[in-house]
Amino acid sequence: MHRTFETTTERRRQTLDGPWEFVTDPDDEGREAGYHEDFPSEAADRIAVPSSWEARTEHADYVGPAWYRRTFGLRDAGSVLVTFHGVAREATVYLDGEELTSHVGGYTPFTGLARDLDAGEHELVVRADNTHTETTVPHDDVDWFPHGGIYREVVVEAVPDVFLRDLALEYELSGDAATVDAEVTLNNLGPRPAEPELAVSVGEATVAESVGVDGMDAQTTTVTLEIDDVDRWTLDDPTLYDVEAELRGAQSEDREGETFADDLRDRIGFREVAVDGRDILLNGEPVSLAGVNRHEDHPDWGAAQPLRIQQQDLDIIQRAGCNTIRCSHYPNHPRFLDLCDEEGILVIEEIPLWQVDESTVTGCEQVGQQTLVEMVERDRHHPSIFAWSLSNECANEQRTVADATSQLREIVDGLDDSRLVTVASNADWEGETDRAFQYCDFLCVNAYWGWYRDDGDWSEHLDRIEDSYDEKPIVVSEFGAGAVPGERTHAGRKWSETYQAELLADCVELFRERDGVAGFTVWQFCDTLGNPDHAMTRPRSRNNKGIVTEYRRPKDAYWTLVDLLDGRR
Known part of the structure; x- marks a missing residue:
């Protein structure tokens, strides 16, 4: 079930979880060979849906197109809606040998309408491609693992005329x-x-x-x-x-x-969000954001996290004393958002425009706008989502990138004017001025003082931001340090849990003391698998800035956050 509750009681529905036939297509010959009409079942493996194909050892490094096949039955003749809740990154769906629908973008759902089907068995074939280039969304150099395949639920619903x-x-x-x-x-x-x-x-x-x-x-x-x-x-x-x-x-x-x-x-849920000077207001009262960034990533499940893992993640985050989650850097599973609704957790949801500059923004613009529309239409009823984020660490000092942000702001305002809008920016950390901040209700700031750079500090950095822009709330959306699990030193050297915990404590204490800072989200919740192209530059091929490990075991930084936020040990 893709939500924590039933979304219909009248429709006869089938969730197509379970084994599908699966074959990779490294030479991209499947379309010409007619896999959609004559699937090569004799050469096919079987793979679970939903799942990331990289979660299987034999496909851990596979990039390119792959094909899926399964059948489903209809008791009565009629029309059906076939909804794919997440296929990474590009998908073409065939029903009974004919193209039903296609979609670009791995984090939002899409639906095909099949009319006047006969009762009996029908065949679904899907071509999925996780290839990324410099103009795809996200592009090929993103700082997270580009999982592939049908990694969220597939639902077939019979509908009347x-x-x-x-x-x-x-x-x-x-x-x-x-x-x-x-x-x-x-x-x-x-x-x-x-x-x-x-x-x-x-x-x-x-x-x-x-x-x-x-x-x-x-x-x-x-x-x-x-x-x-x-x-x-x-x-x-x-x-x-x-x-x-x-x-x-x-x-x-x-x-x-x-x-x-x-x-x-x-x-x-009925609530109002607004800004007042440097404050973010929930129902007219200032709220102090304290949270983490969360990727959908798990060593055993990839991006296809079951309900049990989602519940566990949220419980760990709450026990740390957090009240906020930034969905980095893409729309998270709607069932996880349901849990945030139920538990009273604030959410910033983001589209995967990550480190786009003037050389690539034109190629990314259309899919970015499409993803924004699909995200808002899917998630507009979640009270936990108080803000939409339009990008992360893009070259917002460049006029073409800022102009693209302006267009995104117009789109989101036309769809939903009940939430705040922001971008996450490292422009000032790079010594630039962010042109896109003028389109934001509050400023999300990314910087890694004490980790990547030691030629400045957070206090001076925040002073400059407060002086450079109109009076708006500031949220420190990314900060932190990497720590190899189990690495501890008396000297507190980098990559040790000791160093990570001490840096986190210094930052959080500073942010909470400053009136101009409305909150923070630690980078990041758990260690995550990194982009394969970056594997040689990171210990264990992972982004190790998690306050818990990839298996959710707490590091020293987690317990530091518990103490700072009066969480539960």
């Missing part, structure tokens, strides 16, 4: 009351007009009305609900409200007497 395609909620709060606008999109696959009954519920409040939609067409309608005595979502009391859109109606004349039903379910 008239079905719910989308549900988007916006709300305004006035004291204890909320006004909710629910925008609902219907699709009619049949040739005749339909006028089903639509009911939308938020908690105990319900509004129902008839909605007309022409044959072979779509219709978007907005209904408004008034909710009194709202319990706001807070860190201490993360109240969530169930949301449901339900559609019911009579079938067309040639199926007289038959009815259809469809529904979509989600959750929301």
